[in-house]
Amino acid sequence: MKPKIKLIIVDYYGVSTKGSYKETSQWIAKKYHLPYKKVYDVVYHKYFSPAALGKITEKQSFEGPIREFGLRETWQELLAKHMSFQHENKPVTTLMKKLQKEGYQILILSKNTPPQFKAALKKIGTRKYFKNIINTFDLRLPKASKKTMRIVLKKFKVKPEETVYIDDQDFNLPEARKMGVKTIYYRSFRQMKKQLDKYLN
Template identity: 35%
Template sequence: MLKINQYIKKHFYYVALATLIFVNSAYSKVIIWDLGDTLLEIDQLAMAGQIGMGDLFFHSLFSWSSPIEIKDQVFKILNQIKKPTNRPHHPTYNEQLLPELICNWLEGSKDSQQISKEVNQFIDDPKNSKFFSSDRHKRIIKNSIEAMFNSKELAKNMKPIKSNIKLLEKCAKKNHKLFILSNFDAKTFNCLKKSRRFKKVFQYFKPENIVISSDIGLLKPDPKIYDHIIKKYNLDPKECTFIDDQKDNLKAAEKAGIKTIFYKGTKQLEKELKSQKLI
């Protein structure tokens, strides 16, 4: 009896550890995160500085336009440079179709230099002066597009959403398998990964578990991109939850059998993660 008790005490630690690992693995899930506007966001102050703070201020003052209107005007110009194509699953941003040039950039079929050349040719062409209310307006549009497509500058103008990184950390502590599935330009993404500012974001993801649209030539909400991640990593869709801020992307994921969370804010995201027992 004494020898049995000694054996149990000696091996209790290993039995407990094995049990803990088994329990954690039995309840671990797969969480697929979007990147832009979910884990990272634009630093509006930094972006305004690059576009031209003075120009933005005086343009808003005299034309009564807002930064949202500037974005709409940028989209309008980009759509003039290259007309939208009949994509069966066209990417959207806040339920607005992304311009074809942005789609080309995010799927890797055109790089930022090619796009910048096309943009500058269009803006500098006197025939297109009708699109601009003033020289200041023209500079703002030109600088806005430059800030959008310049990989190094775009990376500098982004910042982590710190409150969401804390939720990401909680997911990691639950031993869930964590993935990124994002419509992103490869050059900008590489700039982000090299930056110390984003170290806390990417430390929770194995490099091989990051799927970027420009690396595979597919864009959300194309069903093929969800098939790609499921097949490549041999995932069970029923065990997966996808977090994104665009409704169309989530609808496509749901059709693939993946549970979803429509990201609207940190408190709501935390509540949803808890309801699915992921944290």
């Protein structure tokens, strides 16, 4: 008999919401005629990731790409453009609200700088529907780590095999998967729901 799923962990940017550093990097790449992968590696991995761990400031995380690529925007303008891509992913929100009513614990898990995360939560109104929200910045741990997952499992009193973790960044999933957590690499709502249904039924 397979274990009953008790906790569903849902990534924020890119799953719970539409709009992430992917869209911001695509916008920069298109406007400045740059290779997308190079832009994404610099914007997300080189600058945003350290900021999300508190190693550099949010301001520095936007100033870095501006300096490296010679962008004409100020860091405030680039941040505003980035935030403009943020919108609720309504099919995901609707499904998670339904599952929450059915008794599943839903956790919104994000890796973000506090000011930006607070602004996104307010803009989209996420706290109206979900009380369980963790920003890994507050843990001072990488999102893609066993330590982070152990903290989550302990907090919600669940075993790895009773947990599903959904993320649109495939590199966030392997450590959780090694622990026995069921993972879903989000590419579309339809694809995600099909995989989730298999785990829940």
